[in-house]
Amino acid sequence: MNNGTCSSITGIARVGRNSADSFARARRVFPDGTSRVTIDRDPVPLYIERGVGSYLFDVDGRRFLDLNGNFTALIHGHAFAPIVEALTDQLQRGSCFANPTKSEIELAELLCSRIPQVERVRFVNTGTEAVLFAIKAARAITGRSKIAKLEGAYHGAYDWSEVSLTATPHNWGDPTAPSSTAFYHGMPASVLDEVVVLRFNDVEGARRLLSMHARNLAAVILDPMPSRGGLIAPKSEFMVAVQETARDRGILVIADEVLNLRQSIRGASARYGLVPDLVTMGKIIGGGLPIGAIGGREDLMKVFDASAGDPLLPQGGTFSANPLSMTAGLAAMRHLDSAAFSYLEMLGNIVRDGISRVISNRGAPLCVTGAASLFRLHPIAQIPNDYRDAYPAPAGATVMRQLTRFFAENGIFLPHGAAASMSTPMTRADAELIIDVFARFLDRHQEMLDAIQVRR
Ligand SMILES: Cc1ncc(COP(=O)(O)O)c(C=O)c1O
Known part of the structure; x- marks a missing residue:
């Protein structure tokens, strides 16, 4: 699966060679290599070859569960x-x-x-x-x-x-x-x-x-x-x-x-x-x-x-x-009838409840917000009341960057600093995977999490 890639940390390599090549080419025609300030690049964007249902396939042949859904637009996933x-x-x-x-x-x-x-x-x-x-x-x-x-x-x-x-x-x-x-x-x-x-x-x-x-x-x-x-x-x-x-x-x-x-x-x-x-x-x-x-x-x-x-x-x-x-x-x-909305609500509840459970079991200084098919993680222990509360301190911002990276390495495309969204082709197993990857992130990054508690 990781053929033609430059570096590997856990599962999926951070940088695919074909995405890196595309980005190098793009930088010759776009001021920063993209046409949207919101494109995540860490350090290069994922160039997409196709989307199928809840999955994205990048130009390096890697598959990602898509929690971005083109910034929440794709409620039925790809190629419905x-x-x-x-x-x-x-x-x-x-x-x-x-x-x-x-x-x-x-x-x-x-x-x-x-x-x-x-x-x-x-x-x-x-x-x-x-x-x-x-x-x-x-x-x-x-x-x-x-x-x-x-x-x-x-x-x-x-x-x-x-x-x-x-x-x-x-x-x-x-x-x-x-x-x-x-x-x-x-x-x-x-x-x-x-x-x-x-x-x-x-x-x-x-x-x-x-x-x-x-x-x-x-x-x-x-x-x-x-x-x-x-x-x-x-x-x-x-x-x-x-x-x-x-x-x-x-x-x-x-x-x-x-x-x-x-x-x-x-x-x-x-x-x-x-x-x-x-x-x-x-x-x-x-x-x-x-x-x-x-x-x-x-x-x-x-x-x-x-x-x-x-x-x-x-x-x-x-x-x-x-x-x-x-x-x-x-x-x-x-196709977005009452049954579809109930299904999305159920998936969202599974993810938010599962993440909250994992956070409280480990006493981690994070929290999750959102409703219906949307959720967002925060590097703070208390549910924020407004933008100022939610504004991450530098150590928290680092944790969020690492979290997005860890999700990508484990086959999930998680938006950075914005809402993650579920889509109708997603399954309970997808929801469980999100919770599982999150739990593994907490287990591997205890030191970094301790740092946010100390610095806040
Ligand atoms: C609440 C809200 N209003 C307006 C917009 C702008 O929409 P568009 O990106 O289609 O211009 C967005 C986009 O994310 C949004 O989230």
């Missing part, structure tokens, strides 16, 4: 037969037109029938675009320009939604009034001025900061369980505080469900008692093809209505609602 068939049929009939197709109506009907508060839909190509248009919609509807968002929460690459994404202990500021921190060099100060940063689960802070800035706030955008923010469960009082204050002050609530729509057949807001005005979706609704969608109440979604002339918010895109994404999404979502 109904999606392949639907796409093959659609491709033979054309890939995109300057005209609508029936497939977009069918996918929109499915979303409207399932997701509360989604009465009308607009399709775009990515979650970034969905968030961008939802924020613009809120501005167009309210006539206000500022937004509020959660510290450490990822919402894609729109400037305003990137503020404080990577806040650190050096710049995140006062716990009661977090600073707005720049995500990239040159981020305009005007953008920072237009974003109010809230701490997740800070009930009093949410009420105070939203009220204080209400006059200028178009929307508060929140992911009910931000993955990069720690994949931490929301307190119901926090959800209530945000939506009550927003309602009282005419601030729209945007639920960003691009990632967490996979938490239930009705999405994540329904699971956590959030009643949003607008909802952004993406990832799983595209069945593995690029997609995004903005949904919401009929009266609010009129902001996009161009039937009587210029809408308040003109919105379009060359590939928006293209029939390939619509067709793949429809096949994926139709």
Whole structure:
């Protein structure tokens, strides 16, 4: 299995020769050898030859259980037969037109029938675009320009939604009034001025900061369980505080469900008692093809209505609602019925419970968060309450890097610093394997774990 590889530590070698060759070639055409900052490279990315069900096969012929699922998008794993068939049929009939197709109506009907508060839909190509248009919609509807968002929460690459994404202990500021921190060099100060940063689960802070800035706030955008923010469960009082204050002050609530729509057949807001005005979706609704969608109440979604002339918010895109994404999404979502959600929930529970058991048996200074088909490991002993709690100290960050490596060496592709996700082709045996590999990691890295306890 490890033919043609450079070094071997436990099971699978860290660097495959073919991946290393591809990366060397890629570095001659891409600024850092990749097209996404999120690609894990340790020290080179895994170049993939194919994906089958819950497995990835890399260009060195090695097999990995895929817990990344292209950043949680692939809820049915790879090359899911109904999606392949639907796409093959659609491709033979054309890939995109300057005209609508029936497939977009069918996918929109499915979303409207399932997701509360989604009465009308607009399709775009990515979650970034969905968030961008939802924020613009809120501005167009309210006539206000500022937004509020959660510290450490990822919402894609729109400037305003990137503020404080990577806040650190050096710049995140006062716990009661977090600073707005720049995500990239040159981020305009005007953008920072237009974003109010809230701490997740800070009930009093949410009420105070939203009220204080209400006059200028178009929307508060929140992911009910931000993955990069720690994949931490929301307190119901926090959800209530945000939506009550927003309602009282005419601030729209945007639920960003691009990632967490996979938490239930009705999405994540329904699971956590959030009643949003607008909802952004993406990832799983595209069945593995690029997609995004903005949904919401009929009266609010009129902001996009161009039937009587210029809408308040003109919105379009060359590939928006293209029939390939619509067709793949429809096949994926139709197969994601209540039974599929229950199965994923069960797998997730097995993994989270198993990992927690292993941690407590060994008294290890780690914990696991998440819900439904998602989980995330943290190098801290207590379940974090927010992004600041979850922010790893340097020794903890080293442990997480070693953990990702150990999983790869044992045939599991575990995302680093983000949510791991289960998919419908995974089995109980896969779930048990994850727990077993985790237990073996703890057994072999006791010294490193002791170091986090001492240094924290
Ligand atoms: C909550 C959330 N919003 C928005 C996005 C952006 O979606 P995309 O990568 O499709 O632009 C992501 C992507 O991970 C996300 O997790």
